[in-house]
Amino acid sequence: MFTLQQQTPARLHHLHVVSDDPARLAEFYCRQLDLEQLPGEGPTLVLAGPERAMTISPSGQHVEPHYGYALSHGDALERLRANLSTHNVRCTMLDDPLFECGAFLIADPQGRRLVFGLPVQAHAGKGVPARLQHTVFQTTELDRVVRFYVEKVGFTVSDEVVDDDGTVMTVFMRSDDEHHTLAFFRGSGNEWDHHCYETSEWNDIRDWGDRFAAAQVPIFFGPGRHGPGNNLFFMVTDPDGNRLEFSAELQHVDARTPPGVWPHAERTLNSWGRAWVRT
Incomplete structure (x- = not known):
C-alpha cells in the first residue's frame, strides 16, 4: 500500500489563510512569531520566518484557505501525483508564492484543500525555535x-x-x-x-x-x-x-x-x- 511516510514523505510547510483584516493578522505573526513580510504584488500577504511561513488573503476575494505540504524533490512530487491519479483524485495546478512552479492542489470530500509542492529557497530568519x-x-x-x-x-x-x-x-x-x-x-x-x-x-x-x-x-x-x-x-x-x-x-x-x-x-x-x- 502506498504511504506518504514510506514513499514520498511530506511535512507541513505553510498555511494560506483568509482574513477580514490581513494587515492586523500579519502584524501579529510578524511580532509574535518572528515572521517577515516578503515583497510581492497583489492583495495576498506573504510571510516567512525560521521554519514557518504563511500567506494571508483578504476576505471577499473568492479565495479559499489551503495547507501546504512540502516534499523533498521533484521525483517524489511526481510519484505522489501519479498515486493520486490512480485513485481518481483530481490534482489542480496552483500558483503558490511559497512553492516552486509545479505545485498542485487536492480537495477532500468536504472541500478542505491541501497543496503539495517543492518549497522555494528557505527564508533565513532568526527567532525562538518553532x-x-x-x-x-x-x-x-x-x-x-x-x-x-x-x-x-x-x-x-x-x-x-x-x-x-x-x-x-x-x-x-x-x-x-x-x-x-x-x-x-x-x-x-x-x-x-x-x-x-x-x-x-x-x-x-x-x-x-x-x-x-x-x-x-x-x-x-x-x-x-x-x-x-x-x-x-x-x-x-x-x-x-x-x-x-x-x-x-x-x-x-x-x-x-x-x-x-x-x-x-x-x-x-x-x-x-x-x-x-x-x-
Whole structure:
C-alpha cells in the first residue's frame, strides 16, 4: 500500500489563510512569531520566518484557505501525483508564492484543500525555535474524511481516540516519521481546529509562554502533555480567533507500528489535568 511516510514523505510547510483584516493578522505573526513580510504584488500577504511561513488573503476575494505540504524533490512530487491519479483524485495546478512552479492542489470530500509542492529557497530568519508541524480540523464526517486521506492520499493512522460505545472520535495521521502532521476531531461542525509549531525542548515552551504573556495573549489550554503523540503543549489564539499550539517532544513513529487506541477522556488530551474536549 502506498504511504506518504514510506514513499514520498511530506511535512507541513505553510498555511494560506483568509482574513477580514490581513494587515492586523500579519502584524501579529510578524511580532509574535518572528515572521517577515516578503515583497510581492497583489492583495495576498506573504510571510516567512525560521521554519514557518504563511500567506494571508483578504476576505471577499473568492479565495479559499489551503495547507501546504512540502516534499523533498521533484521525483517524489511526481510519484505522489501519479498515486493520486490512480485513485481518481483530481490534482489542480496552483500558483503558490511559497512553492516552486509545479505545485498542485487536492480537495477532500468536504472541500478542505491541501497543496503539495517543492518549497522555494528557505527564508533565513532568526527567532525562538518553532517549526510549523501539523494542522487539525473538526469534521461531521470523520470516517469518510479519514478514509480519503488514508486510502487515496497515503496518510497513515498513528492513533485513534474511541468513545465508550466504540465510536472513533479523533484520528491522528502522519505523512512522515512524526506522530501526526494532520488530525481530525469528530464535531458538530466543520472548521479549522488549530495549527501547531514544534519547538526543540521544554525550555522553548517556557520561552514562548513568556513571549505571549508579555504581549498579554493568554494561554487558553495547557500547559500539559497529550496522550497521543506524548508531546508537551500549550495553546493561544491569534486576532482572528485561530488557535495556535506550541509543542515539544512529539513522538516519532516507525512505519511498521500499528495504530494505538486511546479512551475518549480528559486525560487522553491532557495527562496533566483539565482538557479542552470538542463537542
